Amino acid sequence: xxxxxxxxxxxxxxxxxxxxxxxxxxxxxxxxxxxxxxxxxxxxxxxxxxxxxxxxxxxxxxxxxxxxxxxxxxxxxxxxxxxxxxxxxxxxxxxxxxxxxxxxxxxxxxxxxxxxxxxxxxxxxxxxxxxxxxxxxxxxxxxxxxxxxxxxxxxxxxxxxxxxxxxxxxxxxxxxxxxxxxxxxxxxxxxxxxxxxxxxxxxxxxxxxxxxxxxxxxxxxxxxxxxxxxxxxxxxxxxxxxxxxxxxxxxxxxxxxxxxxxxxxxxxxxxxxxxxxxxxxxxxxxxxxxxxxxxxxxxxxxxxxxxxxxxxxxxxxxxxxxxxxxxxxxxxxxxxxxxxxxxxxxxxxxxxxxxxxxxxxxxxxxxxxxxxxxxxxxxxxxxxxxxxxxxxx
Numbered sequence: 001x002x003x004x005x006x007x008x009x010x011x012x013x014x015x016x017x018x019x020x021x022x023x024x025x026x027x028x029x030x031x032x033x034x035x036x037x038x039x040x041x042x043x044x045x046x047x048x049x050x051x052x053x054x055x056x057x058x059x060x061x062x063x064x065x066x067x068x069x070x071x072x073x074x075x076x077x078x079x080x081x082x083x084x085x086x087x088x089x090x091x092x093x094x095x096x097x098x099x100x101x102x103x104x105x106x107x108x109x110x111x112x113x114x115x116x117x118x119x120x121x122x123x124x125x126x127x128x129x130x131x132x133x134x135x136x137x138x139x140x141x142x143x144x145x146x147x148x149x150x151x152x153x154x155x156x157x158x159x160x161x162x163x164x165x166x167x168x169x170x171x172x173x174x175x176x177x178x179x180x181x182x183x184x185x186x187x188x189x190x191x192x193x194x195x196x197x198x199x200x201x202x203x204x205x206x207x208x209x210x211x212x213x214x215x216x217x218x219x220x221x222x223x224x225x226x227x228x229x230x231x232x233x234x235x236x237x238x239x240x241x242x243x244x245x246x247x248x249x250x251x252x253x254x255x256x257x258x259x260x261x262x263x264x265x266x267x268x269x270x271x272x273x274x275x276x277x278x279x280x281x282x283x284x285x286x287x288x289x290x291x292x293x294x295x296x297x298x299x300x301x302x303x304x305x306x307x308x309x310x311x312x313x314x315x316x317x318x319x320x321x322x323x324x325x326x327x328x329x330x331x332x333x334x335x336x337x338x339x340x341x342x343x344x345x346x347x348x349x350x351x352x353x354x355x356x357x358x359x360x361x362x363x364x365x366x367x368x369x370x371x372x373x374x375x376x377x378x379x380x381x382x383x384x385x386x387x388x389x390x391x392x393x
Contacts, residue, residue: 005056012051016042017058018075025064026071036063036070043078043085044111046093052111055087082117082215095124099384102368117378125380132164133184140214141355142197144172145362147378148371154378155180156355156362158386161198163354165386168379174202181210194347196355198222199337218340219352220300226333227296230264233326234289235261253279254286261290264297288322296330361385 006013022033043055060073074080077088086094090110097106098121107114139160146153153172157180158165169176181189189210196217197203207216239254257279260272268276280287295318298311311336319327334341344350362382372378 002058008050008051011054012048012180013054013056015056015058018060018073023062023073025062025067025069027062027069028067030064030066032062032064032066034063034065041080041085043087044090045087046090049112057085057389079120081116083118086112086120091120091124094120095384098381100368102370111168118380121384122376122380125383128383129165129167132159132166133188135159136191137161137188137357138193139350140166140192140195140211141352141358142177142195142203143219143352143355144198144200145359147373147375148366150374151371153339156359156382158288158355158358160194160350160354163358163386165358165383168375168382170375170379172202174206175205177206178210183208194350196350196352198352199226199232199333204340215343216340216348217343217350218337220344221352221356223300223333223337223341224297226330227293230292230324230327230330231261231271231289232258233288234324237326238283238286254282261286262293264301265294266301285322285324288318289324289326292318292322292327299341300344302345305342308342308345331366358386 002017004012004014022031024030025032038058038060041057041059043057045053045055047053057075059076061070062073063070071264079086079088079091094106094110094112094117097109101109101115103117105120106112106117116330137159141158141160143156144153145156155169155172155176156165157167157169167180169180190213192211192214194217195211195214197207198217199218199222204216207214221348235254235258239250241251242249252263257276260268260276263272265273280290292315295311295315298314299308302308302311319331362385364376365381365385366372369381
């Protein structure tokens, strides 16, 4: 600090200068001490005791005695822009604040332009992603999320072992995922041993092409929805007791127990088991559908692959005795995705649970920003919601 220029209740302005007498030439790297001229730059800093703080940096322009070129000095704690200049500690605070505040609120708090704040966020995100992608990834988790509800989906990829976000790719098709793998390179792809996705044929096509040596697993939570779909359709069919528009149109006992029917048996207490038994006794088809769903749940609940195959055999036996048409799509899914479903036991019971937690944080981010229109801005801010590495903007 050289001197205080303005010291008021609402703002503070301080003149600062670099105390180094000798610097290296930017062009030839020789040392020089000859100052050609000086100019003043206004640099925004963190507020001091609630006051807006501005640094007036007396920036020197040197002339090299060796090559004769002129150059401006730089300072490691000052980030220079085209029109706006900030200190590095202010940039760090801005990046921390965008995790729980909107960009507009951050701009109002620190008096910065909107586009400049987004450039700081983008610069930080690029550093974070570059550091993460250089490391080896053995377990890759892939899922989709939307910028706004039902509009413009993106693909989210994270490291299954560390939980660090590796990328947010525009769209949710095979081309989007293949582009990420191509950018990472063949060496990085060879190091991936397990990849977990939902039941997307597009994702499977990209994985088979770029990760042929990895074991593909379909997330158990998505598979559970496939298994429960048959029971839900049977329940919707048997619960109707009247025409559409009549009252009551549905059997009240069956309808009110719809969530109880989807719960795994080992998670129910005695009271709820008795209640469920009374409901299932009302219709034999509903009871058969519930038994088939429980057998399918047993595929993932089984301790090993052999027990999982026994659960599948129990399901097929029940289906053979009561061939409900609502479970035809479930059988088709088991045939098409059987290898990926049973790979769950061969890979240490890995799932997309960690990625689903990340998507919950991204949902909070979308509410803060009232949705996103630009996928790039969403990707930059989304990566900051995931665990970060020790780098600086």
